[in-house]
Amino acid sequence: MTLLSALCREISRASGSPFVLRDRRSAAGGCINETAVLQGQDGRGFFVKLNRPDLAHMFAAEAEGLLALRTPGAIRVPEPLCHGVVEGRSFLVMEHVPLGGPSRPALFGEQLAALHRHVAPRFGWYRDNTIGSTPQINPWCDDWVVFYREHRLGFQIRRAAKAGGGAGLIDAVEQLMEGLPALFPGYRPVASVLHGDLWSGNHDTDREGRPVIFDPAVYYGDREADVAMTELFGGCGPEFYAAYESVWPLDPGYRVRRDLYNLYHLLNHFNLFGGGYAGQSERVARRLLAEVR
The missing domain is CATH 3.90.1200.10 (Aminoglycoside phosphotransferase (APH), C-terminal lobe)
Incomplete structure (x- = not known):
């Protein structure tokens, strides 16, 4: 199984709805992780981070941090969907939030x-x-x-x-x-x-x-x-x-x-x-x- 196929499988499981990939594009990110946006045929989009398998704990903590920031409902925070290890890579999948609107x-x-x-x-x-x-x-x-x-x-x-x-x-x-x-x-x-x-x-x-x-x-x-x-x-x-x-x-x-x-x-x-x-x-x-x- 390819990495992309495995990620689509994990997204389908976590979301409870089949995710069929329409497009993948690299995303701007920092110097630590490989990042991409996966766009589905149903219009759903997800932001994905990838790294070495031994860094899965880093993504687990980030997912929990995102949830902690979302809990008060004070400011928009991407919703994490799933994380783990597939095909020799650790991953974190979250809601894709298109950015670049007017500054406020x-x-x-x-x-x-x-x-x-x-x-x-x-x-x-x-x-x-x-x-x-x-x-x-x-x-x-x-x-x-x-x-x-x-x-x-x-x-x-x-x-x-x-x-x-x-x-x-x-x-x-x-x-x-x-x-x-x-x-x-x-x-x-x-x-x-x-x-x-x-x-x-x-x-x-x-x-x-x-x-x-x-x-x-x-x-x-x-x-x-x-x-x-x-x-x-x-x-x-x-x-x-x-x-x-x-x-x-x-x-x-x-x-x-x-x-x-x-x-x-x-x-x-x-x-x-x-x-x-x-x-x-x-x-x-x-x-x-x-x-x-």
Whole structure:
């Protein structure tokens, strides 16, 4: 059986309706997975991700993350259909959402704030997942500062040390971890459901102009982490941030903690791609150390 035939079989089983392939086309995606859109003769379309069979757990976690983001009904999220391993490839099949409609940053801001209103009693998630292809560890924790220190910064800096991160970077981040409580004066975040990887490549609008989020790294954490990520590689524009704060204002300390939350992603980029991310991470860590002192 070919891979395409096996995927059509899995779609038919999961959807409860025979899926006969009319067209397959490659889809734009990241650098981690092979992606395609499968169009059926009945008009149904599905977005498919493929990878090595040993990465099936990554797709299982992504499917569960998509469901977690869909549960509040606050913003459009593709519906996962099935995942597993066929013909020597791991796969994830989800609803295909045609993108590229008119941008509506204010609506996106309002809907993201509404999503963040969905909270849990503790920080973390019921399972680990991945951020890109890096493991993301999510044990339940009552203390956000402890969670972020140990399972976000600590996890990444240990990997960075093994990957050849310089002594200056390691020292700066370790000092920052020790002084972390000083960056949370009077601020006690709630455990909001987070997309977890909300850079510009992981959100868009559908053809009707409705915001859509996808490719998540879900956990429950400080909502500021999601907002900060939108600013890391180019922001969403003033309308987005004004609309978000009209629904749920940010604490004044966000302007400092924004760097703290993006440091996690910069360290992850160093661990994934190397290059100049080490220097950028060290500069951000030392800037934060100035706030601690």
